[in-house]
Amino acid sequence: MSNQERFRTSGEHIPETTYKGIPVPELPPAILEVRGVSKFLQSFEHYTIPTLEFYLARVLEQQAPNLSAKPASQSVKDKVVDYAIAAHGVMKTEGPDAVLALAANIDNDFNGYASAEVDGPFINIRQEPVGFAERVMGEVQNAGELYGTNNDGLERTVVLDVSSPNIAKEMHLGHLRSTVIGEALSRIMSANGYRTIRDNHLGDWGTQFGTLAHAYNLWHEEIPELDNPETQVAGLQKLYIKINSAIEEQKEASRLSSILKLCREIAVRGQIDITLGEEELQAEIDRVISEQEKAEIDAIEGDSALLDEGRKWFTKLENGDEEAIALWQWARDLSMLEFEKVYQTLGINFEYLLGESVYSGMSSDLCAALVAAGLAEEDEKGRLCLIPSKKGLSAKVIRRSDGSSLYSTRDLSCLIARCAWFNPAKMIYVVGAEQTSYFKEVFDGFEQFAGEDSPELVHVGFGAIELDEGKMSTRKGNVIPLVDVLDEAYKQALNRVTINAEKRQVAMSAEEVAEIARQVAVGAVIYYDLKQGPGRKITFDWDEILSFEGNSGPYLQYATARMNGLLQRSLEEQITFEAFDVRNLDLQGNEGEIIRIIAEYPLAVRQAALKYDPSQISGVLYKLAHAFNAFYSESSVFDEEDVAKRNARLALISCAHQTLKNGLDLLNIPTPARV
């Protein structure tokens, strides 16, 4: 089935061939069968809402539109209060009687659903515990794997620009975040009722390719790795490092000689004795140099013959030169095989894998259209630049004086192509935070062009993963390859799983052990990235990424497996617990706490989408796992003699299990049945 047919059959947008008059390339085939309708979209009647939250909002809207209710803070939770309304204003202007009256009205409106009590200027809302527990558990049982989802997205399309490694280089830790955050966000948006399209915007075009091609021609015989299919990517990376350091050297040498030349002129003019000692010489120079000359020296950039050759190669590539294209294709295919290994380990898929090269042909039409619309103009150096609409944005170059395209050109083209192909309501770019201003400028250009038709453009900028000694850089060679991290995590996980299996004397095949270890390792690595908000930078720490305790991926997987063990046993012993009564639960203690956290979960799913922040979910999941573990060590299930209590606990565990699984699935953290 072609993509077009797929879109038609699922009632989606049929790809256009132009966008606002700009022709776009034909949509290349999807690499996956498009999940036209994700599992979350199959059945909207199941979507759930955090009940009291919404009920409260409605009551307040009628009774006191100026006030809002917030979840009670930790300190008052001891009083078993769920929400608190701060009515200080009412208290002050209308007096305590008005607060009392308001509380009475609200209480009345709740109709037994919840109660409102006055405590000074606060109106405390308390859920009616039995009814609340019944509702929450009922929703989980009814919704199953859809628990927590909602239809905020109204089935609109969102395109996510994720992962985007550069080809001809190994993936290192720095690429982890876009991949992992992007995947989680894609699932989260799906759970919020959006149709999601993940597009791996491969860095497969640009001057870097020219320089690589040049390096290949110069030195490929010196790099033995290039002959062995196993090490070819490493070989390409060597070439890349070699030519870039050579370029740096040339530029530096050329810069120094330019500076020297300028300094000589100044020295001659100022009649400075250049044989003076360093300090005296500096003082002399400071005496005669002008501010303008200082700025000039700072602005001097070196030339590099190698870089010029590289640019020529890139131009050849853009013009369809056969030799250049063959080389490029070869390097690209090689890299994809390497990337695929990592994606497979992490369990990540994409609908599309549309590299920058896809858009290379659109440059001239794009530039013409932007010029015609009065949104771009040529500068004195012959470069075509965007005209920013807001203060503080710089004029982004979109066409070089030699006519070739840049990153920005291809990003603009890509925006246009995606609009034509997918007609998205939203596009989310999961790219490092250091590109924040770049995206502001490109988005500004596009939004001016598209006007009101523009989809919402979001840049989720994440902080870099840094080493103790600073930023990672392939060119400097101080990187931790992603494969190493995954391998190390796998080794440690394998060790733990093996010991556990022996200790519990459970028979597991070697394959099973290996698969569980993989899942635990992946869980640890992904959770390490998603447990905090995306904006922060992370200083890489082996101990922390390999931590299996406390607030960690394996902790959550462990709790899930524990729950699963209990549920499994109930199956084996053919214990049914459909008929349970929440009155047999300790609603004031750990069991009530578990229910409250389960009820919080759908809100977290919504928050995660609104803030583009998966950690909203990981936080609640951790709380849930912790509450379960506390319950687990305090109460027993199968040793409980009271069958009614046992059944109620089993039902509660099955709800907690469902919630935890749903949440971990949104984060793309595997949940093995045993660990």
Place this chain on the structure above:
RNA sequence: GUACCCGUAGCUCAGCUGGAUAGAGCGUUGGCUUGCGGAGCCAAAGGUCGUAGGUUCGAAUCCUGUCGGGUACACCA
């Protein structure tokens, strides 16, 4: 220089559309196992929320200044 991000416990972070006693994890100290999975549980110690001012009945949260750390302002991506 201009813009943006960050500063909360020894370390890593939540909390930020203003509300009651600022919360976790790691680490430290002490306790829990004749028990359904100890990758666990309970508890203690640990805080002038960088700093100064402002708004407010009320500020970690909003505003302004300031200090410290980071990032971006390329004919790179």
